[in-house]
Amino acid sequence: DGGITQSPKYLFRKEGQNVTLSCEQNLNHDAMYWYRQDPGQGLRLIYYSHIVNDFQKGDIAEGYSVSREKKESFPLTVTSAQKNPTAFYLCASSKSTENNQPQHFGDGTRLSIL
Amino acid sequence: AQSVTQLDSQVPVFEEAPVELRCNYSSSVSVYLFWYVQYPNQGLQLLLKYLSGSTLVKGINGFEAEFNKSQTSFHLRKPSVHISDTAEYFCAVTSGGGFKTIFGAGTRLFVKA
Numbered sequence: 314d315g316g317i318t319q320s321p322k323y324l325f326r327k328e329g330q331n332v333t334l335s336c337e338q339n340l341n342h343d344a345m346y347w348y349r350q351d352p353g354q355g356l357r358l359i360y361y362s363h364i365v366n367d368f369q370k371g372d373i374a375e376g377y378s379v380s381r382e383k384k385e386s387f388p389l390t391v392t393s394a395q396k397n398p399t400a401f402y403l404c405a406s407s408k409s410t411e412n413n414q415p416q417h418f419g420d421g422t423r424l425s426i427l
Numbered sequence: 428a429q430s431v432t433q434l435d436s437q438v439p440v441f442e443e444a445p446v447e448l449r450c451n452y453s454s455s456v457s458v459y460l461f462w463y464v465q466y467p468n469q470g471l472q473l474l475l476k477y478l479s480g481s482t483l484v485k486g487i488n489g490f491e492a493e494f495n496k497s498q499t500s501f502h503l504r505k506p507s508v509h510i511s512d513t514a515e516y517f518c519a520v521t522s523g524g525g526f527k528t529i530f531g532a533g534t535r536l537f538v539k540a
Contacts, residue, residue: 317470353436355517355532356471371527403470412521413459413478416528418470 315340319404319419325427326391326398334389334422336404343409345387346416349373350401359402362387363410391424399425429454431520433531441539442510448503448534450518460501461519461528462492471517477501488512513538 317338326332338345344363348356358371362381376395381387387406391398401423405416434449452458459478463471475486482494492503501518518531 319470353532356530358527361527405470412528413476415461415473415476416471418463418472420470421468423468 317404317406317417317419319402319422321422322420324422324424326424327427329393331390331392332424334391334402334404334424336387336389336419337385338387338404338406338417339385340406340408340417341384342406342417343384344407344414345381346405346407347371347377347379347387347389348403348405350403350421356403359389429458429520429522429527429529431518431529431531433516433518433534435534436532437535437537439537439539440508443507445506446504446508446512446536448516448518448536450501450503450531452499452501452518452520454499454520454522456522459521460492460494461521462486462490462501462503463517463519463530464488465515465517465533467514474503474516508536508538510538510540512536 320335346361347359357373359377360379362368378390403421404419407414407416430453432451440446461476462474465471475484477484477494485491490505515533515535517533519528521528
């Protein structure tokens with residue numbers, strides 16, 4: 314079955330450490346997104362990519378970085394510059410950049426500070 | 428600028444009772460509207476969407492929503508809820524002027540036996 318796979322499900326970060334969250338999709342979707350979810354705040358957009366080798370900052374990109382070297386993959390790195398990284402991170406994809414396209418989500422990665 | 432307001436953060440309801448989860452949006456251009464459901468420790472799943480045409484939209488699991496342009500609302504309804512409907516529900520909007528999806532803060536539905 315097609316879908317989005319996020320790994321790991323749980324991740325712990327030490328002070329000063331960079332960590333990378335994996336996101337892979339086999340839906341053949343062009344667009345991919347990373348969101349951060351905090352209780353009571355809904356989803357906030359970190360980065361998005363409409364096509365391979367191109368990505369744009371979302372609303373809360375500071376302290377995060379991404380790459381899009383393959384259509385299927387859109388990893389997110391949480392850098393040591395992100396001072397409050399504890400959150401639930403969701404990766405999503407959509408068929409195209411047309412704004413009538415719904416997004417498909419992975420099951421998330423929960424990041425905590427050690 | 429677009430925004431989405433979900434008027435209730437939590438909605439408790441008894442099993443087999445009807446429920447309405449409220450969503451209002453603001454946008455100066457035409458909109459596309461979505462409802463998603465999130466079960467604990469999972470991602471979001473699409474329940475239904477309004478793109479154009481009939482203002483009453485039917486989705487999965489017996490949910491439906493009505494687009495009301497004059498009131499800028501897109502409320503989600505189910506005539507009889509089950510325990511398994513306990514989850515968080517998100518209203519979302521994109522507009523004709525851009526690609527970005529704006530999500531509401533979510534409404535947590537508790538279905539009690």
